[in-house]
Amino acid sequence: MAHHSSAKKRIRQTEKIRLRNRYYKKSTRTAIKNLRSMEEKKDAEKFLPKVVSMIDRLSKSNQFHQNKAANLKSKLTKFVNNL
Secondary structure, three states: OOOOHHHHHHHHHHHHHHHHHHHHHHHHHHHHHHHHOOOOHHHHHHHHHHHHHHHHHHHHOOOOOHHHHHHHHHHHHHHHHOO
C-alpha cells in the first residue's frame, strides 16, 4: 500500500487513464467489427474515415503499434473497395 500522497495520487490517475484507454480501445474494436460486417458500399465508405480516425488516435497514444494501425487501415480500405 502506498504511503506517500504522491504515490496515492499516481494510483488514482493510473486507474482513470487505464479505464479511459480501455473504453477507447474497445469502442474502436467494435467499430472495426461493425465496418467488417457491412454489406452496403455507400455506408461502408461513409463509416471508414471515422474508423481510420479512431485507429490513428490509438496509434498516436501508443495503444496500437504504428505498424498494426497501418495494417488495419490497409485491410479495411481494401475491404471497402472490394464491396
